Amino acid sequence: RAYPDESNPGKHTSVISFYVRGDKASIAGTNNGLDERQALLETAPLEALSEIAQGFAAIIRDEDYVASASQQRSANSGTLDHVIFGRNEPALHHYHNTYRAALGLDLLPLLDPASMA
Known part of the structure; x- marks a missing residue:
């Protein structure tokens, strides 16, 4: 969720939430690592969820936010007429x-x- 800064439209505070299926439905038969991830969720749910959440949060922080900050600087400069x-x-x-x-x-x-x- 993004919460705009009341005094600066170019700034906001974001809150990242992760949602997990409660039924832990079986995903057996896949070949892309989901079987192992499901097994990890069933045997060590808190640790697995924390590891997955930290991985996604790192991508968001290190890639998405960096790109967004660069884009905001460009928008603030007024040189772009479209994106x-x-x-x-x-x-x-x-x-x-x-x-x-x-x-x-x-x-x-x-x-x-x-x-x-």
């Missing part, structure tokens, strides 16, 4: 469209990749 979100960032599309809808603005347009060449 293009990649297809690999569906959360950015979702959140910006959610805010735009709440503000009564048109949703972000989708660009034709052929027109970008």
